[in-house]
Amino acid sequence: MTKLYSFFNSSASYRVRIALALKGVPYETEGINIRVGEQNEPDFCKLNPMGLVPALADIPEGSIGQSLAIIDYLDRKYPAVAPLIPEPAAQRALVLEIAYGIACDIHPVNNMRILKYLSKDLQLSEEQKQAWYAHWIATGLQSIEALLEKAGSGNFCVGDTPSLADCCLVPQLANAIRMKCDMSAYPRCMKVYEHCTSMPAFKAAAPENQPDYIAPATA
Incomplete structure (x- = not known):
């Protein structure tokens, strides 16, 4: 398998x-x-x-x-x-534009190895690290929100079915929410997130439903 x-x-x-x-x-x-x-x-x-x-x-x-x-x-x-990547050229380009904007521009500067480097090697405080994370989330999601407006997003980023764009957006928003970022400026993003996370496939893929899930430490 x-x-x-x-x-x-x-x-x-x-x-x-x-x-x-x-x-x-x-x-x-x-x-x-x-x-x-x-x-x-x-x-x-x-x-x-x-x-x-x-x-x-x-x-x-x-x-x-x-x-x-x-x-x-x-x-x-x-x-x-x-199908997750549409065939029509214009729709395909829009899906990839959103997906790449998340996977290539937002995610790389805020992933775990970068955050560890900020803390361990550059000795940034927890507050400074959080400010870094929030800054790049805000910068990136402003652009994604504009792309969703361009796409006329509804329950999904582009069109009426899930695409690669949704596969990328939902995890990025989940992490931003976990990191306590303010999401109020991104209503289109949040509408997609809320709809997608109600679907069985997205629920099955959620972090808390994985066999290697580690519960957060409690005080």
Whole structure:
């Protein structure tokens, strides 16, 4: 069976779990705890030389890293079920514009390894790290909100069905909410988030429903 190497709270892993659930592809989860550096183990780096989650393995092609590459692979392998990247050129470009805006511009500056570097190596305080996170969320989501307006978004980012854009937006918003960012300026984003997270596929992919879920520490 297909195996997904994943971390429950990784937004990149979350994207792929959403896509797998929408496609109805059965898979096994292999938890990789990025908080303790398991992604740097040699055996895992053979699957994903970037040393990042997720990685999709036990497929005929061997293994694939990078969430957007994995989702593109799934969309081409299972084109008849829940297509995630539209064929019409203009709609395809808009979906990719939103998805890349999240995956390439917002997520990389706020992921765990960057936040750890800010704290451990640059010795930023917790307040300074939070300010960094909130700044890049606000800068990025302002742009995504404008793109959703351009797309005429409703329950989904583009069109009437989930796409790659929704696979990227929902995990990013989930992390922003977890980090206590103010989301009031992004009503279109939040409408998509609230609708999508009510759907079974998105619920199945949620961090708290993963076998490697780690409950937050309580005081």
